Amino acid sequence: MTLSDLVTRLDLEVFTAGVPLDRPVLGGYASDLLSDVIGHGRQGDLWVTMQVHPNIIAVAVLKDLAGIVLVNGREPAAETVEQAAREKIPLLGARSGAFDLSGRLYSLGIKGS
DSSP: OBHHHHHHHHTOEESSTTSOOOOBOOEEEEOSOHHHHHHHOOTTEEEEEOOOSTHHHHHHHHHTOSEEEEOTTOOOOHHHHHHHHHHTOOEEEOSSOHHHHHHHHHHTTOOOO
């Protein structure tokens, strides 16, 4: 399943216009601790978090994640969006919380580690 498929099926907001959404999502990881994602996130994972600062983009690049979904209707900092666009990291948003979104992702076949 691609990021584009998930945006449509889950009614996600796209914060990074112009960044391709054709990348396949190979799994998922939910955490708000950057060190946890660095230690356990896998290449191709979709990261579910409430963090909105630019450091999340650096972690996504380091781990070669498929993208990031901000939960609870959180809005990313302007600097975060700019960095995501520069690094070509899809930055998405969900109105639901992390638990609900993770369950919906799981029901669509996106499994965790």
